[in-house]
Amino acid sequence: MIAEAGHFALALALFVALAQGVLGLYGAQRGDKAIMGAASGAGVALMLLTCLALASLTYSYVISDFSLVNVATNSHSAKPMLYKISGVWGNHEGSLMLWVTILAVFGAAVVLSGRNLPPHLKARVIGVQGLVALSFLAFILFTSNPFERLARPPLDGNGLNPLLQDPGLAFHPPFLYLGYVGFSIAFSFAIAALIEGRVDAAWARWVRPWTLAAWVFLTLGIGLGSWWAYYELGWGGWWYWDPVENASFMPWLAGTALLHSAIVVEKRDALKSWTILLAILTFSLSLLGTFLVRSGVITSVHSFASDPGRGLFILAMLTAVAGGSLMLYAIRAPSLKAGGLFAPVSREGGLMFNNLIMSTAAGSVLLGTLYPLFVDALGGGKVSVGPPFFNSVFIPLMIPMIAAMAVGPMLTWKRGDLVGVLLRLKFVLAASLVFAGLVWISTGGRIGDLAAIGGMALAAWLFFGSLWELGERALLFKAPWAEASKRLRQIPLAAWGMTVAHAGVALVIVGIVGSSTWMEEHIQNMKIGETVRLRDADVKLDSAQEVPGPNYNALQGNFVFSRDGKEFLRLSPERRQYRMPPRPTTETAIQSTFLGDYYTVISDPAPGGGYVTRFYWQPMIPWLWTGILVMTLGGLISLFDRRHRVGVPQGKRRP
Numbered sequence: 001m002i003a004e005a006g007h008f009a010l011a012l013a014l015f016v017a018l019a020q021g022v023l024g025l026y027g028a029q030r031g032d033k034a035i036m037g038a039a040s041g042a043g044v045a046l047m048l049l050t051c052l053a054l055a056s057l058t059y060s061y062v063i064s065d066f067s068l069v070n071v072a073t074n075s076h077s078a079k080p081m082l083y084k085i086s087g088v089w090g091n092h093e094g095s096l097m098l099w100v101t102i103l104a105v106f107g108a109a110v111v112l113s114g115r116n117l118p119p120h121l122k123a124r125v126i127g128v129q130g131l132v133a134l135s136f137l138a139f140i141l142f143t144s145n146p147f148e149r150l151a152r153p154p155l156d157g158n159g160l161n162p163l164l165q166d167p168g169l170a171f172h173p174p175f176l177y178l179g180y181v182g183f184s185i186a187f188s189f190a191i192a193a194l195i196e197g198r199v200d201a202a203w204a205r206w207v208r209p210w211t212l213a214a215w216v217f218l219t220l221g222i223g224l225g226s227w228w229a230y231y232e233l234g235w236g237g238w239w240y241w242d243p244v245e246n247a248s249f250m251p252w253l254a255g256t257a258l259l260h261s262a263i264v265v266e267k268r269d270a271l272k273s274w275t276i277l278l279a280i281l282t283f284s285l286s287l288l289g290t291f292l293v294r295s296g297v298i299t300s301v302h303s304f305a306s307d308p309g310r311g312l313f314i315l316a317m318l319t320a321v322a323g324g325s326l327m328l329y330a331i332r333a334p335s336l337k338a339g340g341l342f343a344p345v346s347r348e349g350g351l352m353f354n355n356l357i358m359s360t361a362a363g364s365v366l367l368g369t370l371y372p373l374f375v376d377a378l379g380g381g382k383v384s385v386g387p388p389f390f391n392s393v394f395i396p397l398m399i400p401m402i403a404a405m406a407v408g409p410m411l412t413w414k415r416g417d418l419v420g421v422l423l424r425l426k427f428v429l430a431a432s433l434v435f436a437g438l439v440w441i442s443t444g445g446r447i448g449d450l451a452a453i454g455g456m457a458l459a460a461w462l463f464f465g466s467l468w469e470l471g472e473r474a475l476l477f478k479a480p481w482a483e484a485s486k487r488l489r490q491i492p493l494a495a496w497g498m499t500v501a502h503a504g505v506a507l508v509i510v511g512i513v514g515s516s517t518w519m520e521e522h523i524q525n526m527k528i529g530e531t532v533r534l535r536d537a538d539v540k541l542d543s544a545q546e547v548p549g550p551n552y553n554a555l556q557g558n559f560v561f562s563r564d565g566k567e568f569l570r571l572s573p574e575r576r577q578y579r580m581p582p583r584p585t586t587e588t589a590i591q592s593t594f595l596g597d598y599y600t601v602i603s604d605p606a607p608g609g610g611y612v613t614r615f616y617w618q619p620m621i622p623w624l625w626t627g628i629l630v631m632t633l634g635g636l637i638s639l640f641d642r643r644h645r646v647g648v649p650q651g652k653r654r655p
Contacts, residue, residue, distance in 0.1 A: 006056025024127020179218025234586030247289030350408025406465025497638025507627030514620025
């Protein structure tokens with residue numbers, strides 16, 4: 001009965017989404033407040049209905065209702081409760097349910113928080129959101145119904161893919177979808193602005209918090225996915241330029257450009273047409289990622305479905321959304337006023353440079369991801385585009401952008417003094433060179449490491465430059481401490497957030513350069529009592545035994561790390577064999593330190609005795625995860641800037 005209620009709520013949501021879309025756009029066109037108010041009510045109703053449908057599906061997973069095809073296929077009664085719940089979105093149908101629910105929640109958030117929005121703009125935004133939700137609801141109901149019943153329910157389910165039975169993968173999809181779907185608000189604002197033919201500073205101020213929130217969620221989602229791949233798959237890496245990884249990275253790059261471009265629109269009333277285009281492209285890239293994951297055109301550990309029929313439906317939806325919006329842009333964009341002028345060397349110029357690099361990087365990743373598909377479709381056979389291509393294209397693009405990130409915030413609006421800024425950063429340059437020199441000496445001073453040392457210097461340049469810019473805002477090096485501390489407290493949260501986010505990028509660079517350049521890897525067959533040298537430690541296989549789990553059996557290896565004969569660490573990785581579905585997985589054991597990770601893996605027994613083991617020393621990799629968290633924190637700090645609180649009711653002043 002609960003499942004039927006969820007199915008009915010989902011079907012009713014389809015008609016409510018249609019009403020929301022039609023009433024929002026028609027009411028705004030007619031200027032009818034009653035119709036526009038009805039569209040707002042439909043937006044709230046859509047949220048309630050989709051939440052009810054998702055709750056019904058979740059309940060079916062919790063009680064192991066195997067009369068549902070979706071539950072029987074992706075769950076098992078012996079699974080821990082966390083993975084029963086995460087199994088809801090660990091499959092194609094359930095993940096789409098989560099997607100459309102988040103979409104409805106974002107739409108209702110615009111309704112409830114947009115009191116200060118112009119009524120016509122608000123109605124059009126809600127209307128566009130309704131039409132996007134309508135397309136996804138139609139996709140779910142007609143091709144991917146999660147409430148489909150089985151005529152003969154099995155006694156137990158098939159279980160969830162063991163690779164997904166992990167805390168990192170339990171929380172990774174929701175954050176990723178919050179980022180993907182969050183960009184739909186920027187898209188709806190862009191389409192509404194094109195219909196009205198008006199983009200101004202107020203519009204940019206309304207768009208920025210939604211874009212920033214989506215960027216924060218997507219950053220955290222990508223970070224969680226990368227962390228999961230690092231510790232769960234047992235290959236010692238954290239990024240492989242997998243097509244599905246690229247599918248989430250492309251909207252992040254475009255969204256970062258959109259976030260910076262909206263600042264120019266708000267502050268200088270410039271780049272309006274370009275910002276609208278970025279909003280359209282960012283959400284279109286999110287939809288492209290949905291197509292890649294669910295169409296079957298790629299094979300990946302991340303992919304959900306391989307049904308060509310579903311893929312054609314999503315492709316048609318992507319064509320309609322992206323093609324229709326770009327056609328509207330081509331018609332309406334020329335009518336948008338150009339806005340303020342600025343010199344190439346200026347704050348606006350720096351932000352435009354950021355946009356150019358980020359957009360080029362997103363286009364390069366898109367080309368590398370889709371090129372094998374096009375070649376295969378044209379009969380050219382299977383072609384592989386892997387890390388060598390992406391690294392050779394992406395890294396040279398990032399070097400000038402990172403160098404400019406420390407300079408851009410110190411330039412003035414409209415016209416800046418580049419030479420003056422560089423002279424003010426002379427101490428930052430000196431500190432960066434000292435840091436890079438210390439790293440070079442500590443790693444052995446090899447000539448072959450000079451490129452990596454340059455990367456470390458670049459990271460230090462960005463980190464110290466970001467702090468220096470904040471100090472100059474407060475006159476930290478010029479005014480008395482009392483005045484400087486007062487100025488620090490008066491700096492807007494958006495500026496604090498920018499500094500923190502840029503510092504996080506610097507930490508990420510340190511982690512990438514360190515782990516890519518100085519990683520140690522040892523793969524061997526070890527018997528009990530044998531020892532392998534890893535960095536500055538001797539690693540001994542002390543024992544190996546079978547251990548039971550809640551829904552698996554595991555081979556657990558116990559490794560003892562010693563230095564100069566003294567034990568300082570024990571790690572116990574596992575090789576698990578799940579019962580349902582019957583599939584092996586690797587469970588690494590990792591010890592993080594300030595300078596890096598000790599990383600251990602044990603595999604099945606080898607012929608002739610012993611066990612295949614893999615050891616890694618991953619230098620600076622904790623800095624990567626810390627940097628992602630710091631970037632997320634910077635976005636959250638900026639999000640709480642009072643200038644972003646659009647729609648919050650203002651208290652009445654007493655006479």
